[in-house]
Amino acid sequence: YWTGDLGRRRPEGTIEFMGRSDLQVKINGVRVEIAEVEAALRRHAAVKDAVVVLRQAGGGKRLVGHVVPEPDGRVSVPELLNHAAARVPRVAVPAAIEILEAFPLNANGKVDRLALASRALPIGSSRTGEVSGPVESVLAMLWTETLGLAGEVDPETSFFSLGGTSLQAARMTTRIGALLDEDVSARLVFAHPTIREQATALALGEPGPRVLAVCRAILDC
CATH class of the missing domain: 3.30.300.30 (ANL, C-terminal domain)
Incomplete structure (x- = not known):
């Protein structure tokens, strides 16, 4: 065979x-x-x-x-x-x-x-927008680190279309939870697979104002 x-x-x-x-x-x-x-x-x-x-x-x-x-x-x-x-x-x-x-x-x-x-990994997707606001900016940082990407991430590109796996989704939400001091489920990535959707979901949740404040503090460091 x-x-x-x-x-x-x-x-x-x-x-x-x-x-x-x-x-x-x-x-x-x-x-x-x-x-x-x-x-x-x-x-x-x-x-x-x-x-x-x-x-x-x-x-x-x-x-x-x-x-x-x-x-x-x-x-x-x-x-x-x-x-x-x-x-x-x-x-x-x-x-x-x-x-x-x-x-x-x-x-x-x-x-x-x-x-x-061996070349730097390109971000190859349709560019529909730029990362905006502190929550999207922090999420973009976590995405590039978790997925090993080089360059800017389109906030409307799916996590999984960039090669993300369920294990990486769990790993990333754990990091989000640690940064925000919140219990963040991996369902966040599956239900909201783009940075823009994730940022909106976090901002509209009960801890929304505090999430915004934490992200601003992270960017100011």
């Missing part, structure tokens, strides 16, 4: 897993063929080539797409994300996409996937 897994037999007789012979990865327990995601991105008329890599960040796994557009092609990250979402399962949609002029190459002239995987 051909699994696609690579391994080697060690002198003592054990078999050591070495990775895979293809670009199949597992995200949240679901197997994803990276080649299929890349093919979906390449089907966009303005895309010359696309490479997708698996990134480890904030204790979770996420797919990040890297795209080189055609010489005269014009395309935006939100457009590419929507294009991918219409062609691959939800779990296979990249959490972020970066548009590059060219891919880094290794000594053999092939795309250097390791170099792409």
